[in-house]
Amino acid sequence: SAVISQKPSRDICQRGTSLTIQCQVDSQVTMMFWYRQQPGQSLTLIATANQGSEATYESGFVIDKFPISRPNLTFSTLTVSNMSPEDSSIYLCSVVLLNTEAFFGQGTRLTVV
Amino acid sequence: ELKVEQNPLFLSMQEGKNYTIYCNYSTTSDRLYWYRQDPGKSLESLFVLLSNGAVKQEGRLMASLDTKARLSTLHITAAVHDLSATYFCAVHSGGGADGLTFGKGTHLIIQP
DSSP states (O other), X not given: OOOEEEEOSEEXXXXXXXXXXXXXXXXXXXXXXXXXXXXXXXXXXXXXEETTSOOEEOTXXXXXXXXXXXXXXXXXXXXXXXXXXXXXXEEEEEEEOTTSOEXXXXXXXXXXX | OOOEEEEOSEEEEETTOOEEEEEEESSOOSOEEEEEEOTTOXXXXXXXXXXXXXXXXETTEEEEEETTTTEEEEEEOSOOGGGOEEEEEEEESSSTTXXXXXXXXXXXXXXX
């Protein structure tokens, strides 16, 4: 299994500012995934973060808005840039251990005011 | 593009009753997940189904997978109030190392 720690667990931010969310995994993994869950909605994949290469973004998500870092095999960050109230969501990081299952962090609840 | 459809999206039921949630997906996938989410919480993994015909049970919940029909079911037996939550199914977009595509979720309310 994998234990994933996310920081912060929640934050309230002013519009126009940026927030960086950290994700730490207790084992080395090739890929880490970032998801967004808007209020009352399902989860949507934002991007896949590979160590040593640029993140791969899903349709509708761009690097300028959601820059991602992946400095090593156990850590990643997601930044939500130039925030607006529409960015208020829960952001979750996840890893998949091959032949087992996908594991999720506890999420970061972001409110933009 | 992979599509994952759940139904129903909302279900209100009485304690003691049985019901089934359905999850259809549009392309081949090597595994299917069921998650539970309580309000304000992250995802709790319920089941990982890895092969055609797989059936897993935990307490009052039983999940099955038919890869030929691209269909999974989550069956609730003799529901209790504590099972009230939102249930999501999810499949990998490509191989097992890809990100997940989620269904819209089934909001389940179990009334005493």
